[in-house]
Amino acid sequence: MIKIGIGYDLHRLEPGRTLFLGGVEIPHPRGLAGHSDGDCLIHAVIDALLGAEGETDIGRLFPDTDPATEGVRSTMLLGEVVNRLRRKGFRVVHVDVVVVAEHPKLGPHFSRMKEELAPLLGVDGAGLGLKAKTNEGVGLVGREEAVACWAVALIEKTRRRNPDPAKT
Numbered sequence: 001m002i003k004i005g006i007g008y009d010l011h012r013l014e015p016g017r018t019l020f021l022g023g024v025e026i027p028h029p030r031g032l033a034g035h036s037d038g039d040c041l042i043h044a045v046i047d048a049l050l051g052a053e054g055e056t057d058i059g060r061l062f063p064d065t066d067p068a069t070e071g072v073r074s075t076m077l078l079g080e081v082v083n084r085l086r087r088k089g090f091r092v093v094h095v096d097v098v099v100v101a102e103h104p105k106l107g108p109h110f111s112r113m114k115e116e117l118a119p120l121l122g123v124d125g126a127g128l129g130l131k132a133k134t135n136e137g138v139g140l141v142g143r144e145e146a147v148a149c150w151a152v153a154l155i156e157k158t159r160r161r162n163p164d165p166a167k168t
Helices: 040-053 074-087 107-121
Strands: 002-015 019-021 024-026 030-032 090-100 128-133 146-157
Touching: 002 040, 019 030, 024 107, 040 074, 040 090, 040 107, 040 146, 074 090, 074 107, 090 107, 107 128
Parallel strands: 090 128
Antiparallel strands: 002 030, 002 146, 019 024, 090 146
16 A cells, blocks of 8 residues: 655744754754744655655644653654654655755755655655755745745555464
């Protein structure tokens, strides 16, 4: 069984915060606002994975009212979601992400993002697509007030071996 999910997230940029995208700290004068580290790339991936699973969104699974997730790195949340999928007998096949930001330029950071995220997802580098776009000066993203991300995830049900040979 193959399932597909889509995710979207947007966070405002705020002074005094560290910018994390794709699990990587990126030098920038502002970071993403949020209850966690605000990593909207990972949040979009989580929503895509949860959607493929046929479940809820990141905000219901990790509510911003939970003190246990305040300031947490989004890589930890992603690890929990992937483990949840594995317990249900699924594996991640491929994830594709589009990050929409005017600045900073993200292409130079993609190899580090893949190094961080691919092992968490259980895929090789080819199993994770990363692209960056601008919003051509339009809207919150275009005015450099926010960063947005779209993600699509493909998961598949893994075959489980029957532990009782008499039933095969």
